[in-house]
Amino acid sequence: MNETVHELIELGEEVATALSEHRPVVALESTVIAHGMAYPGNVETARAIEQAVRSAGAVPATIGIADGRFVVGMDDKRIEQFATTQGVPKVSSRDIGPVLAGGGLGATTVASSLVAADLAGIPVFSTAGIGGVHRGAQTTFDISADLVQFTRSRVAVVCAGAKSILDLGLTLEYLETLGVPVMGYRCDDFPAFYCRSSGFRNPQRIDDLDAIARALRAHWAAGLPGGALVTHPIAEADALDAQAMEEVIERALADADAEGVTGPAITPYLMKAVSRATEGRSAAANRAVLISTAAVAGELAVAYTRQAGVGGGEDR
Numbered sequence: 001m002n003e004t005v006h007e008l009i010e011l012g013e014e015v016a017t018a019l020s021e022h023r024p025v026v027a028l029e030s031t032v033i034a035h036g037m038a039y040p041g042n043v044e045t046a047r048a049i050e051q052a053v054r055s056a057g058a059v060p061a062t063i064g065i066a067d068g069r070f071v072v073g074m075d076d077k078r079i080e081q082f083a084t085t086q087g088v089p090k091v092s093s094r095d096i097g098p099v100l101a102g103g104g105l106g107a108t109t110v111a112s113s114l115v116a117a118d119l120a121g122i123p124v125f126s127t128a129g130i131g132g133v134h135r136g137a138q139t140t141f142d143i144s145a146d147l148v149q150f151t152r153s154r155v156a157v158v159c160a161g162a163k164s165i166l167d168l169g170l171t172l173e174y175l176e177t178l179g180v181p182v183m184g185y186r187c188d189d190f191p192a193f194y195c196r197s198s199g200f201r202n203p204q205r206i207d208d209l210d211a212i213a214r215a216l217r218a219h220w221a222a223g224l225p226g227g228a229l230v231t232h233p234i235a236e237a238d239a240l241d242a243q244a245m246e247e248v249i250e251r252a253l254a255d256a257d258a259e260g261v262t263g264p265a266i267t268p269y270l271m272k273a274v275s276r277a278t279e280g281r282s283a284a285a286n287r288a289v290l291i292s293t294a295a296v297a298g299e300l301a302v303a304y305t306r307q308a309g310v311g312g313g314e315d316r
C-alpha cells in the first residue's frame, strides 16, 4: 500500500513513487475545493488543475486531512468527497492538531497544506490566491496565518498574488517584514488574482524558472527557514476589469460588515459575494487562474528537480 514518509502523512501511490524516484511533484490545497467553489465546478476544476500539473511534467499532490492524517495526493474519490461533503472544516495552521486528533475531514488552507508538503518533502506548492492582510487589519488584526507559515515551511508557493478583497500593499509590507522573497515570474507587478496587477511591484522580477529555482536553492542553502512566493498573473484574455472588481468588493465588504461576518468566515463570505455579483464571470476567471498557476508550478517543479545534485543547496 502507500509508503509512509511520516506517521501523519498518507501519501497517494503516484506521489509516493514520484518522490522516491526524485521526480517533480506539486502540492495543492483543498480549501479551494471545499469552500472556494460550488459543486460540481469544484470537482471539474480540481481535476483540471491536476491535469495542468501533469501536462507540465510533474505529479499533482492535492492535500487534505482525513482519518487523523494528512492525505498528500488525493485520488478522484477523495476529491469528490471533499467537494460534496457539507461542513468540512477549514483548517489553518492553528487547527491542524485538533482536526488531526478529531479524526474527521479537514480542508487545508495554504498555510496547513504547506505544513503537510514540508513533512512530505515537496518543495513546490500551487494556489491561485494566498491569504494576506485584510483591509482594516489596522483595527481588526485580521492577517492570514498563510503569511506567517511562509516563514516556517520550506516550500515555494506559486500564486497569482491575492484577491483585492485584501489590502495587497499591506500584504507586501508584511511579507517584507517576515523576510519572505517575492519573485514575479515574467511580471513587474504583484498580481491581484482576477486582475493582472495590484498596482504594487513585486520586489523581484525573474523571467526564467531555472533562475527562480536557483534563487530558491540559494535561499535554503543560506539556512533561511521559510519558503518564498513566485507570482504569475492571470492571462490577459481571462482577466476581469480592475475598476469593476473594486466596486463589487467594496459592496461585499460593506455587507460583511453589516452582517457582522469576521474571522475565518470572512474570506469564503467575500469570495461568494464577489462570485454572485459578477454573475459567474469571476467563476470562469477563478478556474482559468487556478489552472494557469498550476501549470507554472509544474514547470518550476521540473526546473527545480532538474537542478538536484548540481549544487547550490540541499536536495529535497
Ligand code: PSU
Binding pocket: 029, 031, 032, 035, 036, 092, 108, 109, 110, 111, 128, 129, 130, 131, 132, 143, 144, 145, 146, 163, 193, 263, 264, 265, 267, 271
Ligand atoms: N483566496 C482565494 N481563494 C481561497 C482562499 C484564499 O482566492 O480559497 C483560501 C486559501 O485556502 C487560503 C485561505 O489559504 O483561504 C486564507 O484564509 P484566511 O484568510 O482565513 O487565512
Ligand code: MN
Binding pocket: 142, 143, 144, 145, 263, 264
Ligand atoms: Mn483571518
